[in-house]
Amino acid sequence: MTSSVYEIIIKKKRGFELAREEIEYIVNGYVSGEIPDYQMSALLMAICFNSLSAEETACLTLAMAHSGDMLDLSPLGFCVDKHSTGGVGDKITLIAAPIAAACGARVPKMSGRGLGHTGGTIDKLESIPEFSTELSYDDFIRIVNETGFAIAGQTANLVPADKKIYALRDCTGTVDSIPLICSSIMSKKLASGANGIVLDVKFGSGAFMKTPEEAEKLAKAMVEVGKLAGRRVSAILTDMNAPHGRAIGNSLEVIEAIQTLKGSGPADLEELSIAVAAEMLCVAGRGSEKKCFKLAEKALKSGMALDTFRRMIELQGGNPRVIDDTSLLPCAAYEEEVLSDKGGVIDEMDCEKLGLLSLELGAGRKTKDDPIDHAAGILMLKTLGDSVAVGEPVAVLYSSRPGIDMRAAADKLRAALTIISNGKNKNVNNILKIIKGIDI
Numbered sequence: 311m312t313s314s315v316y317e318i319i320i321k322k323k324r325g326f327e328l329a330r331e332e333i334e335y336i337v338n339g340y341v342s343g344e345i346p347d348y349q350m351s352a353l354l355m356a357i358c359f360n361s362l363s364a365e366e367t368a369c370l371t372l373a374m375a376h377s378g379d380m381l382d383l384s385p386l387g388f389c390v391d392k393h394s395t396g397g398v399g400d401k402i403t404l405i406a407a408p409i410a411a412a413c414g415a416r417v418p419k420m421s422g423r424g425l426g427h428t429g430g431t432i433d434k435l436e437s438i439p440e441f442s443t444e445l446s447y448d449d450f451i452r453i454v455n456e457t458g459f460a461i462a463g464q465t466a467n468l469v470p471a472d473k474k475i476y477a478l479r480d481c482t483g484t485v486d487s488i489p490l491i492c493s494s495i496m497s498k499k500l501a502s503g504a505n506g507i508v509l510d511v512k513f514g515s516g517a518f519m520k521t522p523e524e525a526e527k528l529a530k531a532m533v534e535v536g537k538l539a540g541r542r543v544s545a546i547l548t549d550m551n552a553p554h555g556r557a558i559g560n561s562l563e564v565i566e567a568i569q570t571l572k573g574s575g576p577a578d579l580e581e582l583s584i585a586v587a588a589e590m591l592c593v594a595g596r597g598s599e600k601k602c603f604k605l606a607e608k609a610l611k612s613g614m615a616l617d618t619f620r621r622m623i624e625l626q627g628g629n630p631r632v633i634d635d636t637s638l639l640p641c642a643a644y645e646e647e648v649l650s651d652k653g654g655v656i657d658e659m660d661c662e663k664l665g666l667l668s669l670e671l672g673a674g675r676k677t678k679d680d681p682i683d684h685a686a687g688i689l690m691l692k693t694l695g696d697s698v699a700v701g702e703p704v705a706v707l708y709s710s711r712p713g714i715d716m717r718a719a720a721d722k723l724r725a726a727l728t729i730i731s732n733g734k735n736k737n738v739n740n741i742l743k744i745i746k747g748i749d750i
């Protein structure tokens with residue numbers, strides 16, 4: 311006989327392991343409305359304090375994944391997906407996906423919108439005039455067949471359990487639990503149907519996981535769940551103590567992605583994008599790490615990845631001329647150069663503050679129905695470890711919001727930077743380690 315919700319809450323509160331039937335009963339009961347928010351909140355809080363074992367996390371993830379549509383990608387053969395746990399200025403998908411596709415991988419990608427201080431791939435792509443992220447199943451498959459990749463928004467019925475549980479976690483202080491984050495992310499990845507998954511797990515001031523240790527725990531939990539579900543999974547731990555590249559905000563990030571695909575982007579962004587694309591190729595069984603790295607590098611340098619990106623834009627209804635003329639992307643009404651009030655070396659960047667500032671300038675939403683300004687955001691002229699003189703420009707802010715106080719916004723940007731006078735220029739190591747769930 312299945313335990314009651316009350317008994318299940320008490321069991322977890324006392325630190326005991328829940329059975330698969332109990333977890334399925336909770337997920338199905340909560341999605342159907344039979345289990346009320348107050349009981350689910352109590353259970354989520356008990357999970358925050360007493361955690362879940364690897365088996366419980368896998369059961370929760372699978373129950374959530376099966377709560378709605380499971381995408382059938384079998385017409386495409388072996389498919390590989392990538393997922394970032396969320397960062398600031400994170401446009402890696404826009405570069406790594408066309409690189410992997412240009413090397414022959416199949417990348418049918420379902421992406422999300424911005425969440426909290428972090429940006430979302432769908433919002434970035436929608437800054438391209440006429441670009442559509444709402445694709446029918448048939449169009450999605452056709453475009454991947456033709457270009458190797460397509461990027462669409464999540465369908466309405468993809469993991470309804472996560473939509474409901476995430477909204478509850480957001481307002482009950484239960485977001486920061488590794489098994490809950492793991493099941494939220496991996497349920498969506500499993501339901502999206504790819505056979506291989508590369509997880510970009512970020513740590514640092516702009517990430518949900520603030521320390522490398524927490525990020526590693528999350529990465530290992532996600533790789534384990536992926537393995538138990540029969541998928542080929544790898545996780546890359548990446549540093550989010552500085553934005554990736556220099557641009558934060560939708561059209562600014564598309565421009566930077568195009569520059570990187572043309573070979574003239576920031577070095578850190580190019581390095582990370584090649585590493586993620588190479589890992590996607592490894593997971594897709596294209597050979598050794600060294601070979602996949604060389605393939606990815608060649609696809610970028612030869613312009614093949616840029617051509618793949620151009621074709622994908624065209625097939626998704628967007629104007630492919632943005633590749634050659636980025637002035638076709640939206641432009642902000644106001645611009646403010648931010649001058650440094652200190653001299654020295656940038657020793658720390660509070661990326662969460664930078665993400666929130668970009669959101670305030672109009673690049674993100676405070677509530678889910680807020681419209682966004684695709685041209686708004688921040689272009690950093692200096693980054694972590696750079697020297698800066700008093701009065702030197704460190705960033706440019708962009709916004710079209712009527713009445714926006716750009717000077718106050720400039721003060722907020724300065725407050726996000728720690729500049730020390732006796733600091734040394736430092737090299738930032740973007741990739742901490744790769745955790746493989748497969749033998750390559």
Ligand code: URA
Binds near residue numbers: 395490495518
């Ligand atoms: N991203 C998600 O999709 N879920 C979480 O719980 C955290 C980040």
